[in-house]
Amino acid sequence: MFKQKITPNPNVIYSHYDNSTNKSYMVNCWPGWCLEFVSKSFGAKPVYRTAIDSFNASPYKHTNYLFPPNCDVPVWFTLAYEPAGHVALRMSDGSVYSASASNSNTAVHHSSLDALIKYYSQANPLTFLGWTEDVEGTKVIEEKSMVEDTTYDYDILSQTFKNMTGRSLSKSEFKYQIGRSWQDVLVTFYSGNEAAVWFNKAANSNKEAKKLTNGLYIVG
DSSP, rough: EESSOOOOOOTTEEEEEOOOOOOOEEEOOOOOOOOOOOOHHHHHOOOSSSSSHHHHHHHHHEEHHHHHHHHEEEEEETTTTEEEEEEEEEEESSSSSEETTOOOSOEEEEHHHHHHHHOOOOOEEEEEEEEEEETTEEEEEOOOOOOOHHHHHHHHHHHHHHHHHOOOOHHHHHHHHTTBHOOOOOHHHHSSSHHHHHHHHHTTOOOEEEEEEGGGEEOO
16 A cells, blocks of 8 residues: 655656757657656656666566556556667556657646557557656655555545445544554454454355455455
């Protein structure tokens, strides 16, 4: 479970130095400089020359499509005809900002990851590599290790409790969990009297009981 540590600005304006003209330009992005755009969006310091170098160096890679909810993250690709690879900014609503256009200093706002991949499909096809918790070594999201007083945390705990007991968690019961670690809270649910009835049913069910994290099970 993650929360945003640095909120990106996909409309960021920054100074790009162009070696071919020996001039600096104020831009939202520069064609071919996708890593610069994403890094500037997060306010990260430049470290690597190419997107593929940055992805390979990241210790926080996730090679799947399980994007953390309510988080904006970098998404990484190989390019069929460009060894430098590509990186774009995936927003929490599923849309993607990318330095895609070869003749524009404004990032293209794609409606989805699929739309981005389709955009590149003819000229220089993309292959998805994954997403990262950082860009160029700067962490942009972080794990939520403690229960916080948020609607998001309440909804998760309430639904978990309802799955296990048949009723939702009340707001007053939720308040007692704030500030505790998620692991401790789930262990408490696991050992609670109400939940014990649920676990007994799960253990004796003819349906398959799938094990989740922290000793939890779901029957389905």
